[in-house]
Amino acid sequence: MHAPPAQAADPRRRCLVTGGAGFIGSHLTDHLLALGHDVTVIDDLSTGRRENLADAMAGRSGPGRLRFIEATVSAALAALGPGERFDMVFHLAAAVGVKRVLERPIESVETNVHETSALLRFVASRPPASDGSRHAATLVASSSEVYGKGARTPFAEDDDCVLGPTTASRWSYACSKALDEYLALAYHRQHGVPVVVARLFNTVGPRQVGDYGMVLPAFVAAALAGRPLRVYGDGRQSRCFCDVRDVAPALPALLVCPAAHGLVVNVGSDDEITIEDLALRVIGVLGSASAVERVPYAHAYAPGFEDLRRRVPDLSRLRRTIGFRPRHDLDRTILDLAASLAPPGAPAPGRRVTA
């Protein structure tokens, strides 16, 4: 359950969350319901999970009402009635994870571009709302992958994006997300849709699973099972991890902030940690007997895989627009993620609990 934040007094709004059964989408859905908004979730359950919405479906997330539509975004929107309209739209449905993108590049590119295009057309074609606003405020979730190898660190929203060659399929994801961004910003300029592009950095927390290659759930699952934590490369590459329970409330906060409309905004943490230190932190926090194992990139992904050495966001814009301040520290996130991965009835993982 999410603590009601500052917008709790907002009038009840009709929200659409695509990808709402996914890891980030389900936390966002819980948050919006806790604020008292009505939420329509569209998810084809390709990577989303119905159980992520268990609280929402049982009415435990908050006073808002939930409607769940199991379909692709384009199919679900095409089936909605002509008068159906939303006040806030959050487009999170997308192909997730570098691993999945490498395994299924055609599907990833097509899903990202086609579904985003369908969503933006839908928003721009709806009739005006009763309060006179022409279009739903629309947040398109993008990814820090768009920066590619990065022109400099930390990554700021107006920096150049430096992608590798088209023969390396890892960059197809970045390219498809960049197209989503172009489309969203074009709808803002050409049709006046109040759009925010949120470039999400490494987001972690309860309900996240390691199936799509994400490092923290993979480490936590290994530590819980007493298996080695597999650190790719030399382990000196670094990332900044932000708890999903801090990321989710930032998204509606950006959408109700007119100063953010028409902008790309980095969302995440700028607290940097190497992957090797992350492995040791997980082992320490969970009191695990697991070892750390080094795995060459060529074994972990494919020969020629290019990893990013450092990924650190410049958060000035996020702080300026919504005064963003994360509340969950990494130890807390590790413990809560472990609890969500542990089988039901298992003793609470960890030997050290932080506030």
Ligand code: UDP
């Ligand atoms: N990584 C790792 N072991 C794993 C999964 C990932 O060492 O089991 C590394 C990966 O090579 C990368 C970092 O952890 O350097 C973060 O990987 P993730 O896929 O979570 O995020 P991204 O690379 O997209 O930032």
